[in-house]
Amino acid sequence: MSTEVVDMITVIIDGFEVTVPKGTMVIRAAEKLGIQIPRFCDHPLLDPVGACRQCLVDIEINGRAFPKPQASCTIPVEPGMIVKTQLTSAVAAKAQEGVMELLLINHPLDCPVCDKGGECPLQNQAMSTGRSESRFEGTKRTFEKPVKISAQVLLDRERCILCARCTRFSDQIAADPFITLNERGALQQVGIYEKQPFESYFSGNTVQICPVGALTGASYRFHARPFDLVSTPSACEHCASGCSLRTDVRRGKTLRRLAGDDAEVNEEWNCDKGRWAFKYVTAGDRITHPLVRGEDGELHEASWPEALAAAANGLGANRSAVLVGGRVTVEDAYGYSKFARVALNTNDIDFRSRVSSDEERDFLAAKVVGSSTTYRDIDRADAVLLVGFEPEEESPIVFLRIHKQVRKRSLKVTAVASKLSRGNEKLNANFLCVAPGAEADAVTAESLTAQSIILVGERASESAGLLSAVAALADRTGAKLAWIPRRSGERGALEAGAIGNLLPGGRPVSDASARVDVSTVWGADALPTTVGLSACAIIEAVNAGQIGSLVVAGVDPLDGENHHQTLAALKKAFVVSLEIRPSAVTALADVVLPVAAVTEKSGSFLNWEGRARHFEAAVVDSLNRSDVRILSMIADEMNRPIGIPTVKAASKELASLSTWDGARAKFAAAKPAKSISVSGNDALLTSWRRLLDEGTLQQGEENLAATARKSVAVISPKRAASIGVVDGDAVRVSNDNGVIVMPVLVENIHDDALWLPRNSRGSHLLATFGVASGARVTVVKD
Amino acid sequence: MSTLTPVLSAHWDESDSFTIAGYKRHGGYEAAAKALKMEPDAVIQLVKDSGLRGRGGAGFPTGMKWGFIPQGDNKDHYLVVNADESEPGTCKDMPLLLANPHVLIEGMIIASYAIRAKYAFIYLRGEVVHVARRLQQAIEDAYKAGHLGKNIFGSGVDLELVLHIGAGAYICGEETALLDSLEGFRGQPRLRPPFPAIAGLYARPTVVNNVESIASVPAIIANGAEWFSAMGTEKSKGMTLYSLSGHVVNPGQFEAPLGITLRQLLELSGGIRPGHQLKFWTPGGSSTPIFTADHLDTPLDYEGVSAAGSMLGTKALQIFDETTCVLRAVLRWSEFYKHESCGKCTPCREGTTWLVQILRDLENGKGTAADLDKLLDLCDNIMGRSFCALGDGATSPITSSIKFFRDEYIAHVTHGGCPFDSHASTLFATERAGA
Amino acid sequence: MAYTDRDIATMDTIINRYPRKRSAIMPLLHFVQAHDGFVTGEGIELVAKKLELETAEVSAVATFYTQYKRKPVGEYHVGVCTNTLCAIMGGDEILAGLKEHLGLENDGVTADGKVSLEHLECNAACDYAPVVMANWEFYDNQNVQSAKDLVDSMRAGNPIPPTRGPNSLPTWKENSAVLAGINDGRAGEGVQAGDPSLLGLKIAKKGSKA
Numbered sequence A: 001m002s003t004e005v006v007d008m009i010t011v012i013i014d015g016f017e018v019t020v021p022k023g024t025m026v027i028r029a030a031e032k033l034g035i036q037i038p039r040f041c042d043h044p045l046l047d048p049v050g051a052c053r054q055c056l057v058d059i060e061i062n063g064r065a066f067p068k069p070q071a072s073c074t075i076p077v078e079p080g081m082i083v084k085t086q087l088t089s090a091v092a093a094k095a096q097e098g099v100m101e102l103l104l105i106n107h108p109l110d111c112p113v114c115d116k117g118g119e120c121p122l123q124n125q126a127m128s129t130g131r132s133e134s135r136f137e138g139t140k141r142t143f144e145k146p147v148k149i150s151a152q153v154l155l156d157r158e159r160c161i162l163c164a165r166c167t168r169f170s171d172q173i174a175a176d177p178f179i180t181l182n183e184r185g186a187l188q189q190v191g192i193y194e195k196q197p198f199e200s201y202f203s204g205n206t207v208q209i210c211p212v213g214a215l216t217g218a219s220y221r222f223h224a225r226p227f228d229l230v231s232t233p234s235a236c237e238h239c240a241s242g243c244s245l246r247t248d249v250r251r252g253k254t255l256r257r258l259a260g261d262d263a264e265v266n267e268e269w270n271c272d273k274g275r276w277a278f279k280y281v282t283a284g285d286r287i288t289h290p291l292v293r294g295e296d297g298e299l300h301e302a303s304w305p306e307a308l309a310a311a312a313n314g315l316g317a318n319r320s321a322v323l324v325g326g327r328v329t330v331e332d333a334y335g336y337s338k339f340a341r342v343a344l345n346t347n348d349i350d351f352r353s354r355v356s357s358d359e360e361r362d363f364l365a366a367k368v369v370g371s372s373t374t375y376r377d378i379d380r381a382d383a384v385l386l387v388g389f390e391p392e393e394e395s396p397i398v399f400l401r402i403h404k405q406v407r408k409r410s411l412k413v414t415a416v417a418s419k420l421s422r423g424n425e426k427l428n429a430n431f432l433c434v435a436p437g438a439e440a441d442a443v444t445a446e447s448l449t450a451q452s453i454i455l456v457g458e459r460a461s462e463s464a465g466l467l468s469a470v471a472a473l474a475d476r477t478g479a480k481l482a483w484i485p486r487r488s489g490e491r492g493a494l495e496a497g498a499i500g501n502l503l504p505g506g507r508p509v510s511d512a513s514a515r516v517d518v519s520t521v522w523g524a525d526a527l528p529t530t531v532g533l534s535a536c537a538i539i540e541a542v543n544a545g546q547i548g549s550l551v552v553a554g555v556d557p558l559d560g561e562n563h564h565q566t567l568a569a570l571k572k573a574f575v576v577s578l579e580i581r582p583s584a585v586t587a588l589a590d591v592v593l594p595v596a597a598v599t600e601k602s603g604s605f606l607n608w609e610g611r612a613r614h615f616e617a618a619v620v621d622s623l624n625r626s627d628v629r630i631l632s633m634i635a636d637e638m639n640r641p642i643g644i645p646t647v648k649a650a651s652k653e654l655a656s657l658s659t660w661d662g663a664r665a666k667f668a669a670a671k672p673a674k675s676i677s678v679s680g681n682d683a684l685l686t687s688w689r690r691l692l693d694e695g696t697l698q699q700g701e702e703n704l705a706a707t708a709r710k711s712v713a714v715i716s717p718k719r720a721a722s723i724g725v726v727d728g729d730a731v732r733v734s735n736d737n738g739v740i741v742m743p744v745l746v747e748n749i750h751d752d753a754l755w756l757p758r759n760s761r762g763s764h765l766l767a768t769f770g771v772a773s774g775a776r777v778t779v780v781k782d
Numbered sequence B: 001m002s003t004l005t006p007v008l009s010a011h012w013d014e015s016d017s018f019t020i021a022g023y024k025r026h027g028g029y030e031a032a033a034k035a036l037k038m039e040p041d042a043v044i045q046l047v048k049d050s051g052l053r054g055r056g057g058a059g060f061p062t063g064m065k066w067g068f069i070p071q072g073d074n075k076d077h078y079l080v081v082n083a084d085e086s087e088p089g090t091c092k093d094m095p096l097l098l099a100n101p102h103v104l105i106e107g108m109i110i111a112s113y114a115i116r117a118k119y120a121f122i123y124l125r126g127e128v129v130h131v132a133r134r135l136q137q138a139i140e141d142a143y144k145a146g147h148l149g150k151n152i153f154g155s156g157v158d159l160e161l162v163l164h165i166g167a168g169a170y171i172c173g174e175e176t177a178l179l180d181s182l183e184g185f186r187g188q189p190r191l192r193p194p195f196p197a198i199a200g201l202y203a204r205p206t207v208v209n210n211v212e213s214i215a216s217v218p219a220i221i222a223n224g225a226e227w228f229s230a231m232g233t234e235k236s237k238g239m240t241l242y243s244l245s246g247h248v249v250n251p252g253q254f255e256a257p258l259g260i261t262l263r264q265l266l267e268l269s270g271g272i273r274p275g276h277q278l279k280f281w282t283p284g285g286s287s288t289p290i291f292t293a294d295h296l297d298t299p300l301d302y303e304g305v306s307a308a309g310s311m312l313g314t315k316a317l318q319i320f321d322e323t324t325c326v327l328r329a330v331l332r333w334s335e336f337y338k339h340e341s342c343g344k345c346t347p348c349r350e351g352t353t354w355l356v357q358i359l360r361d362l363e364n365g366k367g368t369a370a371d372l373d374k375l376l377d378l379c380d381n382i383m384g385r386s387f388c389a390l391g392d393g394a395t396s397p398i399t400s401s402i403k404f405f406r407d408e409y410i411a412h413v414t415h416g417g418c419p420f421d422s423h424a425s426t427l428f429a430t431e432r433a434g435a
Numbered sequence C: 001m002a003y004t005d006r007d008i009a010t011m012d013t014i015i016n017r018y019p020r021k022r023s024a025i026m027p028l029l030h031f032v033q034a035h036d037g038f039v040t041g042e043g044i045e046l047v048a049k050k051l052e053l054e055t056a057e058v059s060a061v062a063t064f065y066t067q068y069k070r071k072p073v074g075e076y077h078v079g080v081c082t083n084t085l086c087a088i089m090g091g092d093e094i095l096a097g098l099k100e101h102l103g104l105e106n107d108g109v110t111a112d113g114k115v116s117l118e119h120l121e122c123n124a125a126c127d128y129a130p131v132v133m134a135n136w137e138f139y140d141n142q143n144v145q146s147a148k149d150l151v152d153s154m155r156a157g158n159p160i161p162p163t164r165g166p167n168s169l170p171t172w173k174e175n176s177a178v179l180a181g182i183n184d185g186r187a188g189e190g191v192q193a194g195d196p197s198l199l200g201l202k203i204a205k206k207g208s209k210a
């Protein structure tokens, strides 16, 4: 690590000395002393503007006084500086009072009906710095209100104090300048261009940082007063970025979620999915009671003892395996990991309920588990290489972090992909355009410095040999490597050993001493020694009659390739399903056990960095139990106890296992697949999931869904010309399994490729085609 | 002997003064050719020695401003000429450009060479199409003559010159707002530091100068620093354009050495319109505190005007006689500032709105004497609190007029409205004498 | 009205004058007014596309400046300066007279689309007060009657020429094109200077008082 030397400067504020790094603004130096200078436009993560003029203070430097009060949010400290705030300077106090009075002359003062009432910086600071009564007797500015600037954000222009926080955020942080200041002078106001709503993935942050009630969220508007809410710090369950959040609950119901403040991770931001997609928890179809399939072939409500007994019986009868989705907490994943080994005596477990490969499993064991590349590494990187990864869509806070560096110091970003995304355009990325399936060659040809960082997504597993090429590039150049899955639970599940080749702490199953480590802690005689099957192999084994029962949790069969086989396997096997809401698995399960949603339990996720994101239950009176608790009960019933009846116990035991310091699994490089050549109307499929789509955790939030990007089929200009279509025309995409008809968009994409979104309105790629990327489809004008 | 010294305006009375031929007839572009044979630093030194100060309002020494541009930094440098001329009362740059656009271009060639800029812009206000035509044509003719473009004057130096035309916003005369506007943003002022000399246009070192400042340069190069500094006063050197308007017999442009007085100018030009007396005037546009007849002998240079409590500004002498209601005049200016406030900062945006409301009430007889104190306190809360000098300027007419004419404000209160006959102050109320 | 390939080529020429594309936004908006008469949605979207900006960024700029119009103005757009000096010298009476004469409010357009009316701030011609502008050409030293005559001549389709400007009054669209930086070849027309501009010079040459 480089040792950065920071010059420190000492200044005097209201008679107190404070020493801060050079470049610190006076307003923040004062904060260090506990002196709060009132402010509105100032925000530590936005470029200073000095627009509201609320933070005026008196300053002298080496005996020379500034002739007029200065905006403390725009003045960096200097040696010899003496600052007098409103506390010690009559001039500063009068200046602040004067600005406050001016801010209020056109403000409607409708606090009693304003969402912000009770937590409003304007209200609070007007109390502390304002005059007791206004001398204004004229007419206030009025505007039509509120204006819907997107389906989820409303703008009340009369309340706006024109601090430009929202517009600066959308421009500087999100790189989505869809809201701007319009008009001039007293008519100036925030607005959109009439035909382009504020559909930014990050729009909710503007609601949070608006210092008045000018921007409100459609879903929360008029729903609560801040003093009715109970707030709990929490972690976001939606993706692997790992945002810290705050969940506000009233009478057992989550009413809103806000971005938490974590300088190392999400700074003070989050994405709109993390902020607004929480209604799935209170959906009407939550499973509330255990269900057991009866003689009649139907599921019936059952008591817990009945259901546990049924599960234990079924699982004890024959060879079992575990399929756990990528969204469970570390503690729960650890529960599944231990349950498989101890209760089921098998290593047949896989958390990758998506398209995956054995090459990937080896890669994870050799290169990812136990590693620690961080957001800070992005801050320091010479260059970022993106492989099979679209930061804005698949891990939005990673996008914000890269963008911050692109903006600050023109960080060089290179993307290996078949289509140039809007996110990568905003990152000014060098787009290495390759045909689907040919990514490995492009990666092999790259050169990087040792100070660079490679960010590889879970979709890299869809192109044979690509992860091998990535590993080789990292080895060859010394560049840092990070694997960024989409889901919040995958990295934790990997570390917890919810995968066939690893035990908890990254211990290779094949390593005897690793097994001894674990069996010692577990007090088990011996652990299964054969490396487990991966998800696909488990399905094949069920269909071949080798495996008879399955524990399935948080898995959607339609997220993987060949879902017909998966469904057949679920039908054939004895299935115990742990779920919060009915799914395709429920319909085929033999025992269904309800589990707690994230807000109802405590636990932690490991984000892509491997950093623990711990959270407590936000909804305390929930009767629902965490998965690990239920697994413990089944194991007890099977007489093969796993002994971790609580999240706390699981967490403690996992911690005691610490990380494996023995030899890592060796990585055996895989060969790239033979490239497929296409001609005529054939194209190679390329696709990814967008941030906002038809994912189950986004259900129930219509306003959010309305801001999702529209589904389109993307082709190159050359292909568009050859099949005779222009933007907006419908094309028909098909393979042997199905057909998707979709409006076309002509963009920067490889001539051989065709892009469709996954799991989006009208485009359920995996369900329709049975394949995700790299496969041949036919495109014609519809 | 006349005290007038026409230099910039010397040939405006020739009907082709705006053409390249007309300009060259009197030695046009010879100064540029001469300057390009000098070392750039020597050009800067010459301008420093001349004592030329910016004619855009603030009077900052021009040579010193050029000297701030970092040299050898391997960055692009830019020269931007401020031709936004929108300060009420100011009307010198537009006639200059209409009558002789080439003198500005020649000045820009010299200035760009001195500061090592290869790209220069003129930011012209948008409401003057014929000036735009003349400038555009002059630029094209200068390109054709080889004075712009590649290898100008065969010196190996390149210069691109672009005319950029505004669209109606006084604030774009403020140099940082001008730069934002020129970059394609809303014309709102920028935080300083960094100053334009370090990070101006496209965040590169940039000199912003007024039209008249740059137009004065060819004559300085041609005649020498001493010739220039022999005119004017100790700290305010050279000749400049004074613009006389309003209730005078003969309004117009007067090129004279800095330090001339209004009394002298009135004597030269024919005085206040007959039968009337001087009531109040602005020394340098509406943003400069007003003067009265007591200030007729104030030397109109930077120091003299400032010592008398105002600012030389743009030397826009707007003259009002006793028929003029000072409150009406001030209200109009306040409406102007409200209309032109960029909206960025609270004191200016909200303050000008409120000022107008109070002044309107006063004009309509709906005010009270206490409103005057409120006005003054409001001005105190705007002056020095706003982001840029526009907000400060908005307070000048109010505070200075209340200082000199408090009774007249009160008269509106007691009279229940304006006691003046507004028709009496129009140009067509009485026939203009003389002319 | 659709933009032709030639229009697009003109826009490209304008863009190419600048070291950075975005700087061309103002001349391009003038160009849109030359084409459409005002800043249309189509124009905003086209400028955004040409400059690779979001439409909101373009409308933010378009709404900041007074000369960009959000709705059609007349073929002859008449502005009366009512800033202090001109207002007092007669601008207020001229504006009131024109409003009454044309039956228009501020920012109104006559039914035939010939004339629109707006009050203006200072136009840098104070020594010619009171000043009227038409399509941003100078009409100096106006009075109520001369201003009425001016708008009548416009409505009759034969506008009186400007005082200091070309020999005849161009239309709003034609002058918008000049503001976009397109040379209409008329720089040589009209006087080089009006009398007040020459006053000081005249006095100096005479070496005596006026």
Ligand SMILES: Cc1cc2nc3c(=O)[nH]c(=O)nc-3n(C[C@H](O)[C@H](O)[C@H](O)COP(=O)(O)O)c2cc1C
Pocket (backbone or CB within 6 Å): B053, B054, B055, B056, B057, B058, B059, B060, B062, B082, B083, B084, B085, B086, B087, B170, B171, B172, B173, B174, B175, B176, B208, B209, B210, B211, B213, B214, B388, B389, B390
């Ligand atoms: C509100 C405001 C408006 C201004 N308008 C103009 C203007 O129209 N023309 C001008 O040359 N300077 C104007 N200035 C001054 C410029 O900011 C700047 O000081 C000047 O162009 C520098 O040129 P100079 O050094 O040659 O005077 C204005 C300043 C302010 C604060």
Ligand code: SF4
Pocket (backbone or CB within 6 Å): A159, A160, A161, A162, A163, A164, A165, A166, A167, A190, A206, A209, A210, A211, A212, A214, A215
């Ligand atoms: S909407 Fe809110 S954040 Fe945006 S400028 Fe107005 S007050 Fe500030």
Ligand code: FES
Pocket (backbone or CB within 6 Å): B171, B189, B341, B342, B343, B344, B345, B348, B386, B387, B388, B389, B390, B391
């Ligand atoms: S900030 Fe707009 S006028 Fe000063």
